Amino acid sequence: MYVYDEYDKQIAAERVAQFRDQTERALAGELSEEEFLPLRLQNGLYVQRHAPMLRICVPYGMLRSEQLRRLARITRDYDKGYAHFTTRTNIQLNWPNLEDVPDILAELAEVEMHANQTSGNCIRNTTTDPFSGVQVDEIADPRPYCEIIRQWSTFHPEFAFLPRKFKIAVNASEHTDRAAIRVHDIGLQLVRNDQGELGFRVHVGGGLGRTPMVGPVIRDFLPELDLLTYLEAIVRVYNRYGRRDNKFKARIKILVKALSPEGFAEKVEAEWAHIKDSPSRLTPEVVTKFQGYFTEPAYDALDNATDLLATQRFENREFDKWLTHNVNSHKKPGYAIVTLTLKKTGTPPGDVTDFQLEQIADLADEYSYGEARATHEQNVVLADVRQDRLFELWQKLVPLGFATANLNTLNDVICCPGGDFCALANAKSIPVAEAIQRRFDDLDFLYDLGPIDLNISGCMNACGHHHVGNIGVLGVDKKGEEFYQISLGGSSHHDATIGKILGPSFAREEMPEVIAKLINVYVENRTEEETFLDTYRRVGLDPFKERVYA
The missing domain is CATH 3.30.413.10 (Sulfite Reductase Hemoprotein, domain 1)
Structure with missing residues (x-):
């Protein structure tokens, strides 16, 4: 997964220092609530029913074990000992004190995390399929493109104050959409054309809320290297023509409907003609560089543990249920994708305690190369588990409340x-x-x-x-x-x-x-x-x- 370079670290540190100053001025009465509002929102800070709420960004759902442990400690030291996974794969703290938020952000920055643009009228966290990079039917790994979009959209000066919030999702599976791309402001489906070239089918104008809509296709095939320039053309058109007089009609879906998908696409294509060959256009070298951040772990050479699993399933019916419902096929022989369900009855869906976060970190280290993934269904995935260790893993999940075999059922709410x-x-x-x-x-x-x-x-x-x-x-x-x-x-x-x-x-x-x-x-x-x-x-x-x- 992506690891911050020195430039990233400098940006994160400067952002924390900037927000610390803003918070101190707000607490001292030097900034009015109206002045502080857009500043705190773009740092993920809301004022909720009982206390502030801090929404922490988890880009495309990826979490390292050290990040999970830091989240656990922050949850314990600055909150009430639990956190909440959201449908945007972010994680929320529901009870932080306002004066502590700069310290929380500073601690997050130490493990390459932040809360930038998790709220406000800007481009939010880019999401994708939690099985990315390991699923059998994947066109290509979408995570490098998500990271490219993240770097392009974060602090982009033209898109810091859009008419309304803006969400992008990327999917790469031919048969399944676990990223819900068609109900996003922009949804990108990785495809190959008749010549086998990689690109994207582009949906624009989806979204939920007050006026739910499914995003129509405005371009059947966008070449891979044109990704950023075309996205920029879309957001420029939205920034120029989107309504700002009525927040209930300000989302891009309203603009697409008003212009018609064909009319909107015409404006995008006209805008794109001016910028498609600009310095923002990707190069093969840049794409290769970002793909290099998402290399495969050091998989063992294994055969599928078919006979072993058959015996274990026969001997333990509860394990059989879990294996059937919470474990998916992996592209590598001998491995499996495991979903930890955060939907045990009596626990609010998506909630995890500080102890459970630490346990997920330990499980990630022991069974999945130190990595876990949040899903928009409010569960957690261990993407690289050896099949011959599934029974051992399941035994550890049961007492932690993560082995409820209700994935994709009525109770997976x-x-x-x-x-x-x-x-x-x-x-x-x-x-x-x-x-x-x-x-x-x-x-x-x-x-x-x-x-x-x-x-x-x-x-x-x-x-x-x-x-x-x-x-x-x-x-x-x-x-x-x-x-x-x-x-x-x-x-x-x-x-x-x-x-x-x-x-x-x-x-x-x-x-x-x-x-x-x-x-x-x-x-x-x-x-x-x-x-x-x-x-x-x-x-x-x-x-x-x-x-x-x-």
Whole structure:
């Protein structure tokens, strides 16, 4: 993974010193809250319901063990002993003191971490598939391109104050999209053209929030070396024509819809014509340099441990469940990709304690070359585990709460912090997630249901990605009371769709039974091979609506 050079370290140190001065001036009353607001936001600092919240950047989800240990210590020394993985693969502290934030940032800089541009109207953390570099069907490793985008976008003077926040994601799998690129401001899919040349299919204008949209394709093939100049053309057009008079209409998706995808693409192409051969254009040497930051670890020459795993699975049913649901194929013989689920019932989805962070660091060192990866589903991946050590690893995960074999089931809930923490939330999310998990506590039944994405957001900002859940739950306010609106049929994958609202909202105590009724409709109508989403798309909304509101 990428390691900071001296230039990176100098920038990080200077940024910490700058923000320390800004914070001291704000605490002394020399900066008004209005003046301090954009400064703290671009350093990841929010003011939440109960305390400040610091959002720490985890570029494309990659974490070294030493970084995990530093996060654990910061969480213990400056917070309340736990942190939260977000749907942008970042990590949040919910209880830091404002006066301590510069010290936290200084400690992060020592291990090549920061909170730059995790908020504000700027280009945010670039994300990608957590299986990048190790999955079988990958076109090419997307992480070098994510790092190129990160370096280009961080502190770019033209894009520091865009009309609204801006998010980019990159995907490289031919068959799976674990990066949700079609619901991003810019989504990049690595492809090869008929000549075998590497490039990108470019989606622009996706996003969730108040007006959810799936991003249309504005260019079927962008040559690899033109990546930055074309991205710059897109953001220049947005910066010039995006609305600034109404924050609810300021995202690039509104501009793309207003101009039409074809009209927007024409403006981008016209802008690009002026800059495509500028110094920002990549060279083969630059691409090779960045690819060199993401070399393979020193894999052992192994055969697949087929016989060993078959015996271990036969002898231990719980291990068999975990292996089936939480372990994926690896491009190297004898290795596997392991996902640690942070969705044990009774724990807020995505939350980890300081102790658990330290344990993840130890596991990464022992089993995965000192590296872990955050996912936008709020789990953690160990990407390079020897198959002959899977049973040993599983035994260590069980007491830590990371071995719950519910990945991709109804109980693998994506959930924002909601009204327990966020000042923007209309309703709490965490208690609803737990109530649903407790209602569906039979893993064998969950396995029979097949994959179901259940996503919960506490407000229309959609940090829980409810719009693209197969079942989406949105917290709403009704005369001061917390209610929940349900949508069905969403997807964040290659077949991305926005879910349709079922109807009037429900009280919190009704939610587990409402979800049960929806599941019953699916079970009664599905064919043998259909998933929940397949059945919904075939039978439509009405059968679900009739059952729930009968």
